[in-house]
Amino acid sequence: MIDIDDNTTIGQALATAAERYEDNVLLVAPANAARGYDPQGREIRYGEAFQEVQRLQALYRAAGYGLGHRVALMLDNRLDHMLHKLALNGLGVCCVPVNPDYRTRELVYLLEHSRVDLAVVLPERLAQLRQALDVSSHRPPVAALHDFAPMQAGTGAALPPPARAALAGDPTGDTPASILYTSGTTGQPKGCVLSHTYELASGRWYARLGGLASMREGRERLYNPLPLFHVNASILSFFCMLLTGGAQIQPDRFQPSRFWREVHGSGATVIHYLGVVVPMLLAQPPAALDRSHGVRFGIGAGVEPQLHAVFEQRYGLPLIEIWGMTEMVRLLADCHEPRQVGTRAFGRAQPGLDAAVMDEQGAFVPDGTPGELVIRHSAATPRRHFFTEYLDNRQATEEAWRGGWFHTGDVVLRAPDGMLHFMDRRKNIIRRSGENIAAAEVEALLITHPRVAGAAVLAVPDDVREEEVLACVVPKDGLPGGEQGEALARELFDFCHAQLAYYKAPGWLYFTREIPTTGTQKIQKHRLFPEGADPRTVAGMHDLRALKKRG
Missing domain, CATH: 3.30.300.30 (ANL, C-terminal domain)
Structure with missing residues (x-):
């Protein structure tokens, strides 16, 4: 794994990884004959990705984009999303991924709240975005993905310039890399600001989980069917792969009928799942691909206890239950034997991730008593490697951090052996x-x-x-x-x-x-x-x- 610290930026990490793992595959789109693009699939090696990122950076830089700007990415689950993110982050630009299922009302809120300086969209999403721009008070310039395609004379079309100049200087570890919108319990979604340090630290933490989740440098191919506008695929798994020389396999979305075919065809060694994935896969008719794969483990959250062992027996791989959230995606994980299969166990506190259980008055509760999960890095540096803030919402940020702990809102129980067990969802x-x-x-x-x-x-x-x-x-x-x-x-x-x-x-x-x-x-x-x-x-x-x- 490449060395990073809290001062490392995403651009620096990419350059180091490209030099060390130049011929390894970084990004994979599995074959899908029904897809209108790359139906035969696509693989991008580290060296190729680095060259393409540099080309995209030249286009953005020439148009005036740089430190302090924000760019919305409405690129669905295309590999282009990650290439553009890496290019923009390298310039100090903050990415704002957009959920393609958003309707006009939701798009308007995101545009007005994040005040992005540019929106980069798929051509087929232009009409959807323009409907929102027509009624939004904030109307950033728009560039379609084909505007970035290499041209015979030059590296691409000229991009529309930003309305404001970039800040002087270079990105640092504290520079915002992403703003991800999370559902709030009391109103509109909150913009969760994530720094370069946060994103790289998340990948490093995942790479070091150990046990059944041990990552083999340069050998893992991680299949993640989750959307790139979520923290799981675009940050957690991607930066784990980048730092360890592995490949991220990125399908368009989860489809149970294609899941094992794509896993098998892409050579996946790790899969990501959500609770809903498990019963959908179990409902598929038995097939030869059920066991003829090379997957070492699955990692995710929310598997129903009664289906946990059933899935493992049928498909021949362990499902490692985890806990994480956008505000802090350095995982808690039940990845060391003996695991507590068939329960809602998801791991224990670790050095660098304190976890405790509190009642509604903010008092710690005894083991075996349900209460709210609260977390921090440590007593000395509670907010280290967490999200930076909720965008333009200092009150919500400080309320979440009351008493020096981040209040997750999730109800859990800690057993006498320190194992944490999930009990209930967040309120509302x-x-x-x-x-x-x-x-x-x-x-x-x-x-x-x-x-x-x-x-x-x-x-x-x-x-x-x-x-x-x-x-x-x-x-x-x-x-x-x-x-x-x-x-x-x-x-x-x-x-x-x-x-x-x-x-x-x-x-x-x-x-x-x-x-x-x-x-x-x-x-x-x-x-x-x-x-x-x-x-x-x-x-x-x-x-x-x-x-x-x-x-």
Whole structure:
């Protein structure tokens, strides 16, 4: 593994890795005949990646982009996303990845909040972006991916210049490398600012987990089907591979019917998963590829305890349960034998990552007692290698760091042996197929509908996607029944689906006369349905899940 410290920048790490691992493969797009680009697949070696990054940097530099600028990347899961990120970071530019499933309303918020200086998009995403720009108060220049293609005379087309000049100087370890948007519990998503030091430290930590997760220098090929606008693929696994001479295999998205074919065909030795991946793969018919792969281990979070051993037995590889989040993705991991398979164990505190359990008053609780997981680097340097801040939200940053610990919001239990066990999700966060959905965001949109007097959104279990969105709505005109109820439920679904990423729209919808509150008017979601009842089976519940589709 190449040597780095807290002063190393991403550009310096890339240059060192390119020299040391020049002929190794860095990035892989697995073959996919149904894909409109690179249907036969594509591999980019370290030396080739470094040359392409330098070419892209020349284009950006010539247009005036540099230290202090921000550039939105709407490039889906193309390998180009990582090449552009490396080029921009090397110049001191901060990348703002964009979820391609965002609707106009969500894109406008991201543009206005991040105030990017340029948006780089796929040609097929231009119309989607322009719809947002038409109604946004912030309208950065736009460059399509084909604008960067090499030309016969020169290295590419001229890019539109930024409206403001770059800052003087060179990037440092503290320079922002990415702003990733995370679902907040009380409103709009927060922009999580991640530095060069954070991103490289995350990769180094992963590379050093050891045990079953040991990384062999220059030999690993890591298949990550997760989106590049998330921290897992674009930072955690990618920088682990970069620092150790490995390759990141980046498919378009997770598809159970193609998963093992792509894993086998790309020569993957490590796979990443989310809880929803496991039952979907187990539901596939048995096939020869189930065991004829070279995968050493899988790493992820959220596997159902009763499926953990079943998966390992069928596919012949260990699933290593981890815990991490955008604010701090240096993992806690249950990667040393004996593992606690079939539980929700996800690791123990380690030097450089303190972990404790607190009650609601901020007092530490005894082992065996559920409470909130709080973390820090150490007592002396609690925020080292964590996110820098929530963009333009100092109050939220400091609230999360109250008492010198970062408050995760996750309910866990620590056993006497120090092993941490996951208990429950964050308050007001719905976890659907790996996406974190803020109940507050869906509620805020629903109450703008002219026929809605109030709304409460909560999570309900889902047999396939872990959790689903349930919206409880108080109509202004009284409870509708029969066909009127069906029509209003569909109207509210369409209203949400048109303005939010498809996965955020309600999969279940229920009309109620009132939403229970406390004496201080705090919503009591636990009183919406009888204790012990499954809300999905309550009379009058509308099942809208079949309507939740991309596009």
